[in-house]
């Protein structure tokens with residue numbers, strides 16, 4: 037079994053950001069990796085209570101792959117509680133956080149972002165990934181005082197799952213896919229095995245934000261990702277525009293919704309899986325990302341194959357969530373070309 041002193045952990049253990057006064061050479065990116073090519077873009081703002089929301093969401097998914105969402109029903113207090121738990125966790129001394137280090141072949145726990153393994157330059161970021169229950173990892177961090185953290189995370193995951201399903205129902209309807217063709221909706225116990233993940237992200241204050249990068253460009257390996265962040269840092273790539281900053285809304289309850297690769301496949305390329313990256317600032321930034329994915333053995337294919345009309349040509353081959361996630365972990369943005377027909 038690997039131990040954290042092994043070479044295998046080199047790309048998993050984050051820097052002790054408190055201990056550095058400048059950006060180490062191994063963390064220096066090109067200016068073009070950081071600076072946006074255009075002024076901030078105004079992505080659509082949609083209120084889920086608006087009777088027109090399904091139409092507006094469908095349009096936003098076709099043109100942007102990302103939008104701000106209000107009126108979604110997740111209590112503001114719960115969103116604030118999750119952020120304050122994330123702050124508490126990342127504020128722990130590095131030695132304590134390392135007790136819950138993610139293993140080289142695992143996903144849950146403390147560490148760099150899994151995509152770090154595909155880059156030789158380090159990212160200015162530390163993360164904590166929760167798959168299902170947080171209890172095992174939380175016990176490693178807090179020995180006794182872990183229940184409060186777990187209760188908040190559980191509640192948040194339940195409510196986020198219900199919201200993600202609500203959004204996916206809208207997209208299934210827009211695609212004319214009968215929702216009965218999947219058995220993993222409306223399953224509060226998640227016994228059908230949706231591979232849900234909650235990622236707490238921390239971007240520590242950076243002494244030279246034009247040379248460091250928080251998260252390298254990527255699309256999400258999800259159907260849909262629900263993101264909460266109070267401060268700016270997220271940038272999206274739009275064809276014909278380039279990289280632009282996404283300004284968070286001032287509303288404390290606003291979420292940012294972005295589509296992931298599985299919705300692009302499912303929609304046969306109609307909906308955009310948005311390419312995004314995160315830049316850092318002289319101030320601390322936190323974000324919380326909830327990834328909603330089908331069960332690992334579920335085969336994702338354009339319109340689930342049987343709903344393709346005789347004139348529609350499938351742009352992608354059918355791929356299980358597990359197979360695609362493995363391709364992504366090895367090839368990142370090239371994964372798409374490997375499943376394109």
Ligand SMILES: C=C1C[C@]23C[C@@]1(O)CC[C@H]2[C@@]12CCC[C@@](C)(C(=O)O1)[C@H]2[C@@H]3C(=O)O
Nearest residue numbers: 143149150151165233235254255256257327
């Ligand atoms: C569900 C998942 C998406 C993710 C890989 C993971 O299995 C768990 C962590 C997720 C995350 C969060 C930070 C950015 C990202 C690209 C990464 O390295 O780990 C995403 C992954 C993804 O969307 O592919």
Ligand SMILES: O=C(O)CCC(=O)C(=O)O
Nearest residue numbers: 235237265270314323325
């Ligand atoms: O921190 C952010 O704004 C985005 C995080 C992100 O892209 C992710 O967790 O996949």
Ligand SMILES: [Fe+2]
Nearest residue numbers: 254255256312
């Ligand atoms: Fe992302």
